[in-house]
Amino acid sequence: MAPILQDLARMTGQRNHLRLEISVVTTLSRLPRVLDVTMMDLLQEKGIDYVLVKHHESGQGDQDCPHYAAGKKLEEMLPLAQYSHVRQAILENRGHAVATWQDGVHQGHCIWLIVWHQQQAMQCIELRQLEPFDAARIELITSVFQVYQNYHDLLDYSERDSLTGLYNRKTFDDLRFKSVNAIPLSPQARAAAQRRHSDQDQLACESSQRALSDWLAIIDIDNFKQINDQFGHLYGDEVLILVANLLRQNFRNTDRVFRYGGEEFVVLLRAADQATAVGVLERLRLSVEGFRFPQVGLVTVSIGFSHAGNFMLADLLDQADRALYYVKRNGKNQVAYYQELLASGKVHGPVQNSEVDLF
Numbered sequence: 001m002a003p004i005l006q007d008l009a010r011m012t013g014q015r016n017h018l019r020l021e022i023s024v025v026t027t028l029s030r031l032p033r034v035l036d037v038t039m040m041d042l043l044q045e046k047g048i049d050y051v052l053v054k055h056h057e058s059g060q061g062d063q064d065c066p067h068y069a070a071g072k073k074l075e076e077m078l079p080l081a082q083y084s085h086v087r088q089a090i091l092e093n094r095g096h097a098v099a100t101w102q103d104g105v106h107q108g109h110c111i112w113l114i115v116w117h118q119q120q121a122m123q124c125i126e127l128r129q130l131e132p133f134d135a136a137r138i139e140l141i142t143s144v145f146q147v148y149q150n151y152h153d154l155l156d157y158s159e160r161d162s163l164t165g166l167y168n169r170k171t172f173d174d175l176r177f178k179s180v181n182a183i184p185l186s187p188q189a190r191a192a193a194q195r196r197h198s199d200q201d202q203l204a205c206e207s208s209q210r211a212l213s214d215w216l217a218i219i220d221i222d223n224f225k226q227i228n229d230q231f232g233h234l235y236g237d238e239v240l241i242l243v244a245n246l247l248r249q250n251f252r253n254t255d256r257v258f259r260y261g262g263e264e265f266v267v268l269l270r271a272a273d274q275a276t277a278v279g280v281l282e283r284l285r286l287s288v289e290g291f292r293f294p295q296v297g298l299v300t301v302s303i304g305f306s307h308a309g310n311f312m313l314a315d316l317l318d319q320a321d322r323a324l325y326y327v328k329r330n331g332k333n334q335v336a337y338y339q340e341l342l343a344s345g346k347v348h349g350p351v352q353n354s355e356v357d358l359f
């Protein structure tokens, strides 16, 4: 089989977004004469558009190109304003943009491929080479990209909840049960996982830890049964959709929001410290409280959260749930931090069984 077909077959065999992303970067970087390929997330913070560098791979072309200034820093966040061609392509709803670049020693050409999802530009893939792009080359690159985009949409459909469009419970459980993808792995567990996995899986494992979070929060709509009983399920559903929209508005692209159950949501949040995490979650709580829901009026949420530390995802979920339960029993419409409640004796940790009870 031609190498490109093998790469495409590998790409469409992926079952999660992260591996699919790495796979398309690898596939494109293996095309002849490619210098390097970079996958970037497009995100907005405080009204400013940024690109966040997510994956980078050098191609074979860079061997013929001494002193080539490859290498972008992973996780680097750069203003989209530095990528005027990408910004213009997004404004014009285009799928790609082509331009030239210079690094002091070399001069080359660059194509950016834009990943659209539900009329929103989500990601951008940058591919660099020395030669100009002719029509056949653009067709080859955009065809590989189209396979990626189609498959990305298909994966996305199976990973999302049909009512709210957020990630569904199954997607969360996939994170839980594939511990190599879960957050966070202890150094020993990570080393063991890395020994078990191939290079590409190892890369996915490393990137997934970067891509995921430092905090886990459970957000539960207060008195939702009453809303359903008083206004009917259709209005209940509308509340779920509107709360999901507020969740999307309040969190960054790098956070992950799931509809975990009926009126319960889980967020994997990246925040530098406790004060920032509290600030983000309080802002969400206030924005739900301040929103006027048609017909229903006032809706509030209770939030419990926990710090990832060295815990596995299942433990974190249990901790955040304990904090949430505390809020539910103490007035609702508040944010509670598990580790703080534990330190002050307001909640207890899980019972440590020294004996194994099988039945």
Ligand SMILES: Nc1nc2c(ncn2[C@@H]2O[C@H](COP(=O)(O)OP(=O)(O)OP(=O)(O)O)[C@@H](O)[C@H]2O)c(=O)[nH]1
Pocket (backbone or CB within 6 Å): 220, 221, 222, 223, 224, 225, 226, 228, 232, 233, 234, 235, 236, 237, 240, 261, 262, 263, 328, 332
């Ligand atoms: N409309 C609608 N209702 C749902 C959906 N999924 C679950 N529910 C309802 O959500 C309600 C949850 O009720 P409870 O678990 O008692 O929680 P609550 O009334 O919010 O009470 P607190 O959590 O203590 O504030 C139940 O009545 C479920 O039927 C859904 O997809 N749509």
